[in-house]
Amino acid sequence: MPEPMGDPATATEAAARLLRADILAGILPPATPLRLRMLADRYNIGATPLREALSRLAAQGVVVSEGQRGFSVPPVTRAHLLDITQSRQLVEPEALRLAMQHGDAAWEDEIVASFHLLKRELERRVSSSEAWLDAYEAKHHRFHRALIAACPLVAVKAFCDALYEQKTRYRRVLKSAGLFADRAVAVHEELMQLTLARDAERAPAALALHIGTTADAVLRVFDAAPG
Known part of the structure; x- marks a missing residue:
């Protein structure tokens, strides 16, 4: 898994920005599981800032937190x-x-x-x-x-x-x-x-x-x- 890029706070901000953009544009389809390895390969960002970004976006309703199962893109209903x-x-x-x-x-x-x-x-x-x-x-x-x-x-x-x-x-x-x-x-x-x-x-x-x-x-x- 790639190492976090540069300053951790900067990496978290970058991860949140990229994830938000791809979710809002529909590039990451509804109900897609957001696995850390897949996201790390996609954005070349390490697991720690990705996890922090996902938690931040979950608090904003941009992603869904599924407890022990991780995170996913919200469905459309x-x-x-x-x-x-x-x-x-x-x-x-x-x-x-x-x-x-x-x-x-x-x-x-x-x-x-x-x-x-x-x-x-x-x-x-x-x-x-x-x-x-x-x-x-x-x-x-x-x-x-x-x-x-x-x-x-x-x-x-x-x-x-x-x-x-x-x-x-x-x-x-x-x-x-x-x-x-x-x-x-x-x-x-x-x-x-x-x-x-x-x-x-x-x-x-x-x-x-x-x-x-x-x-x-x-x-x-x-x-x-x-x-």
Whole structure:
């Protein structure tokens, strides 16, 4: 088994980052056992930082701890997807409402900048390209983070981020990430405009609707999937 690379803390951070990326992108499929030897060969990282990374990701819900049997990638289930969606619809619009109360000019600038980056990425859409999907997901996540960045409740923002990442995994595993690309520019532009206008009623409602609409598309793919 490879030796840990460099500083143990750095190796643990690298292991957690690589594992998270592969799980969220669906490269490590749902319910895959995460054996230390397999991971060490894959990432060229030693057992100790890998074990620490797995424990950290288990605490965040990114992997499942199975006691003496080790760790695995979480399964995908309809119930869990609905749980993620409804949790986001409760928490994220409230975070947006607080962000609109506290946001300054720099917050507004980041919303505008992240929207234009997302729009540009959507305009060069190549839905069959994993590289494009990676770029799209990064810019989409940046936009949603920007909307609530001025929320003063750090724990709430962290929870929103964790829920968003779990939803990302469903989109990637079920190959539904690009389903609404044609409409995405208009939807996100509306979210931007309502937020910049500090519309405390319509902006959170539009965000909750957007979360629900994209979840409905993923659920349709899930229900149509074989098995």
